[in-house]
Amino acid sequence: MDPHLLRELTPAVIGVLVHRGADFAAAEDAVQEALVQWASTWAGAGDVTTDPKGWLVTVAWRKFLDAQRSEKARRDREERLAARPEPDNVGGVDDTLQLFFLCAHPVLTSASAVALTLRAVGGLTTRQIAQAYLVPEKTMAQRISRAKRAVRDVRFDAPGDLRTVRRVLYLVFNEGYTGDVDLAAEAIRLTRQLATVSDDEETAGLLALMVLHHARRSARTGSDGRVIPLAEQDRSLWDTTLIAEGVGILQTALARDRLGEFQAQAAIAALHADAARVEETDWVQIVEWYDELLALTGSPVVQLNRAVAVGEADGPAAGLAALAEVDPVVPRHTAAAAHLHEKAGDLEQAAELYARAAHSAPSLPERHHLTLRAARIRERMTTSSNRTNRSVS
Known part of the structure; x- marks a missing residue:
C-alpha cells in the first residue's frame, strides 16, 4: 500500500472510529498504531490488500478495542454499535472537515494546532513532526497529548472556523522543508483536501498562494544554501505547470467576487509569476493589490511590502515616503529601507x-x-x- 494513500485515509478512518463510539484521542491513537503496524509488517512488501481503507479501519478498530482496560467497557461499546445503524457519511467529506476544525480549535495554541493537524489529518508520526520542527520526540509527544486533552470534550460535529484552519495550514507551509518531511508539500496536500471538502473561495485563494510560491522553490536558494531574492532568481527554474495551476485556481476563486486576504496575496504572487523577466513585472497593478490587501488586513507588514512595491512602481523617493509611514519596529523595516536607498543611489x-x-x-x-x-x-x-x-x- 502506498504510504501517502494511507496518510490521506487517516482522517476518514478516525471518523469511522469516532462514529463507532471511540473518543477522538483514543481513535487517533488507534489509527497511529495501525499505521505503525503497516510500517513494521508490510512496508516495502507491495500491495497487500485491494481495500486499504477497510484494512486500516479493521486494524485501527482492533487496536482501539485492545487498548480498553475492561472487557465490560468493550462489550458495552460493541453493543452500542450493534444497536445503532452506521451513518451514511461515515469517514466521508463531513468527517474530514470536522477533523480539520477539531485540530485547529481555538482552545489550542498555534503550535499545538499545527502538531495535532499534522498527526490526525496528515497522518504523520510524532517522530516525523518532531524532526520537522527540530524538537525532541518526547517534547512533541507531550505537545500532542496536551492538545488532545484540550479538545477531549469538544463534540466531533461541533461547528468550526475555517479561518483558523487556514491559519494553521499557512503556518505549516511557511516552515518549508526540514528533516525528512517536506512541510510545504504537506501543507499543499492538506489544503487541497480542505478546498475539496469546504468549497470556500478563500481556502482556494490560500491553495493558489501556496502553489504559486512553491512553483518558485527551486530558484529561491543557491546550491550553497544562500537566499536568492526574487529579482535575481533564474526564472527558467520556475515550475510553469504549478504556476498555471495556481493562476487557474485563483481566477476561479476571484470570479466568486468575495475577496479575502489570501486571494489578494495570491494575486500579487501571480503577477510576479507572470513576468518572464523582472523588468516586465507589473508593479503598478501589484501596488493596487497591496492597497486591497491593506484595506482587508490593516497589517503593518503589508504596509511595509506595499512601500517596497511603490518604490518599484513610482521610484525610490516615493517608496521611501511610503516607508516613512510604517512603524520602524516592523520586521524587515531596515532591510526595506536599505533596498530603497540602494535604488536611489x-x-x-x-x-x-x-x-x-x-x-x-x-x-x-x-x-x-x-x-x-x-x-x-x-x-x-x-x-x-x-x-x-x-x-x-
Missing part, C-alpha cells in the same frame, strides 16, 4: 542599513544575504572611488 546609507538589518535577521541564510549585500555595495563604492582617483591623477 545612496550607496553609503544603503550599506550601513544592510549591515544593521543583518544583525536582526531572523535566520542565518537571511543574515548571510544581507551581510553579503552590504559588502558588495562597499566594494562598488571602493571601486568607484579608485576609478575617480585614477582619473584625477
Whole structure:
C-alpha cells in the first residue's frame, strides 16, 4: 500500500472510529498504531490488500478495542454499535472537515494546532513532526497529548472556523522543508483536501498562494544554501505547470467576487509569476493589490511590502515616503529601507542599513544575504572611488 494513500485515509478512518463510539484521542491513537503496524509488517512488501481503507479501519478498530482496560467497557461499546445503524457519511467529506476544525480549535495554541493537524489529518508520526520542527520526540509527544486533552470534550460535529484552519495550514507551509518531511508539500496536500471538502473561495485563494510560491522553490536558494531574492532568481527554474495551476485556481476563486486576504496575496504572487523577466513585472497593478490587501488586513507588514512595491512602481523617493509611514519596529523595516536607498543611489546609507538589518535577521541564510549585500555595495563604492582617483591623477 502506498504510504501517502494511507496518510490521506487517516482522517476518514478516525471518523469511522469516532462514529463507532471511540473518543477522538483514543481513535487517533488507534489509527497511529495501525499505521505503525503497516510500517513494521508490510512496508516495502507491495500491495497487500485491494481495500486499504477497510484494512486500516479493521486494524485501527482492533487496536482501539485492545487498548480498553475492561472487557465490560468493550462489550458495552460493541453493543452500542450493534444497536445503532452506521451513518451514511461515515469517514466521508463531513468527517474530514470536522477533523480539520477539531485540530485547529481555538482552545489550542498555534503550535499545538499545527502538531495535532499534522498527526490526525496528515497522518504523520510524532517522530516525523518532531524532526520537522527540530524538537525532541518526547517534547512533541507531550505537545500532542496536551492538545488532545484540550479538545477531549469538544463534540466531533461541533461547528468550526475555517479561518483558523487556514491559519494553521499557512503556518505549516511557511516552515518549508526540514528533516525528512517536506512541510510545504504537506501543507499543499492538506489544503487541497480542505478546498475539496469546504468549497470556500478563500481556502482556494490560500491553495493558489501556496502553489504559486512553491512553483518558485527551486530558484529561491543557491546550491550553497544562500537566499536568492526574487529579482535575481533564474526564472527558467520556475515550475510553469504549478504556476498555471495556481493562476487557474485563483481566477476561479476571484470570479466568486468575495475577496479575502489570501486571494489578494495570491494575486500579487501571480503577477510576479507572470513576468518572464523582472523588468516586465507589473508593479503598478501589484501596488493596487497591496492597497486591497491593506484595506482587508490593516497589517503593518503589508504596509511595509506595499512601500517596497511603490518604490518599484513610482521610484525610490516615493517608496521611501511610503516607508516613512510604517512603524520602524516592523520586521524587515531596515532591510526595506536599505533596498530603497540602494535604488536611489545612496550607496553609503544603503550599506550601513544592510549591515544593521543583518544583525536582526531572523535566520542565518537571511543574515548571510544581507551581510553579503552590504559588502558588495562597499566594494562598488571602493571601486568607484579608485576609478575617480585614477582619473584625477
